[in-house]
Amino acid sequence: MISKExxxxxNELAHKAKAEGLTELEEVERKDLRQKYLKEFRAGFRQQVESLQxxxxxxxxxxxxxxRNIQRERGLRND
Structure with a gap:
């Protein structure tokens, strides 16, 4: 799950980038945070898709x- 923090x-970095620009450290932090966000988003999305019928x-x-095979491996299916 993606944390509020x-x-x-x-969002803070996005607003600052538009208003005044970012330092090199902030740009690196923003890139890392975006990668973490995408990783968490993809994991959550994958979990949703794999639990669908x-x-x-x-x-x-x-x-x-x-x-179905993935669901069986995870114990979500009995057939």
């Missing part, structure tokens, strides 16, 4: 086999 610091209009499950 991380988002707040990213897809059904067609007739109610038959059509979840891709790759996702």
């Amino acid at each position: 991380l988002l707040n610091r990213i 897809v059904f067609d209009k007739q109610g038959k499950e059509v979840t891709p086999e790759k996702v």
Whole structure:
């Protein structure tokens, strides 16, 4: 989960960059924070996708086999 402190610091640096510019250290920090944010975002998104089940209009499950296997490995599926 992405922390509020991380988002707040990213936003502080963004506002400062627009208003007066950043020092070299702040630019490095901003880059690192962005990478951390993207890593956490991707992990959360992946977790959501891997826990989804897809059904067609007739109610038959059509979840891709790759996702089913991941769900089985994580104990989210009994079939």
